[in-house]
Amino acid sequence: METTPTRYSPLWRKAHQEVTSALRMRDLRIDPFEIMDELFQGMVDLMRLGLREKYPAASEDEIVAMMREQARIYTRWRRPKTSKIGKV
Amino acid sequence: MVKALDKVRLRYVIVGGVAVIVHGRPRTTTDLDLIVENDRERLAKFLSELKTQQFEVLDQQVKAGLAEGANISIFVKSSLLRIDLTVAMKRDELEALDSAIQTHFEDMILNLASIDQVLYGKLLYLGDIEDVPEEELLEYNDVLDFLAIYLRNKDNINWDLLNRKATQQNLEKTLRCLQKLANKIELF
Numbered sequence: 001m002e003t004t005p006t007r008y009s010p011l012w013r014k015a016h017q018e019v020t021s022a023l024r025m026r027d028l029r030i031d032p033f034e035i036m037d038e039l040f041q042g043m044v045d046l047m048r049l050g051l052r053e054k055y056p057a058a059s060e061d062e063i064v065a066m067m068r069e070q071a072r073i074y075t076r077w078r079r080p081k082t083s084k085i086g087k088v
Numbered sequence: 089m090v091k092a093l094d095k096v097r098l099r100y101v102i103v104g105g106v107a108v109i110v111h112g113r114p115r116t117t118t119d120l121d122l123i124v125e126n127d128r129e130r131l132a133k134f135l136s137e138l139k140t141q142q143f144e145v146l147d148q149q150v151k152a153g154l155a156e157g158a159n160i161s162i163f164v165k166s167s168l169l170r171i172d173l174t175v176a177m178k179r180d181e182l183e184a185l186d187s188a189i190q191t192h193f194e195d196m197i198l199n200l201a202s203i204d205q206v207l208y209g210k211l212l213y214l215g216d217i218e219d220v221p222e223e224e225l226l227e228y229n230d231v232l233d234f235l236a237i238y239l240r241n242k243d244n245i246n247w248d249l250l251n252r253k254a255t256q257q258n259l260e261k262t263l264r265c266l267q268k269l270a271n272k273i274e275l276f
Contacts, residue, residue, distance in 0.1 A: 022236035082215030
């Protein structure tokens, strides 16, 4: 079913913002990979700090396991049932 | 990791989220999807090399992955970054390997999936989306990946290749649907 995008639809607005970021980075010659690499490292450091504060007695291995579990939750993307991956 | 691949001369191509980021959509990912050539001797050398560095390679998982043609997950020690390794056996995987492009990152040269291959991968991930309402499509990360890469690189896409591959997989309607969506976003 087709819909007309409006400024009041959060999903259309988000998609527009996503595309605009990609286009702006291209026009400003900013490398998205470098930005995301820094952001990723920052995210890992923050996550580690937060978990260390919450679980001061945890071992480094336990902290890493908790970080991996959180990342798994955050990156569980939605995908249609008609996906052909694994069927080709 | 790339240095280990180069050292043992194992051909590879980076696909998935990292390829999406390099081709222009700034988004997060915690894994690096890698397709490598089916050369068991070099693969074994590569995995041995990784074991000497900061990577966790589980022999049992490697064995099962190779036997079943499934992904092999390799964790980076003390990090949440994971490498998902696929040994190229299917036609699409071999084509992705053969059409890899080179890109520079810091002091390294990386082999990366071409724009057309990344877009084609998104079509495969999405499958038949004809009956999915447009608004719902925007909830899929793969759709946002496609829209951003498509609009950012419109003039550099190999349309003959993408159309041919979409037709082979019966995914022309998916491609048209995503192009239509991209046009709407552009006019938004």
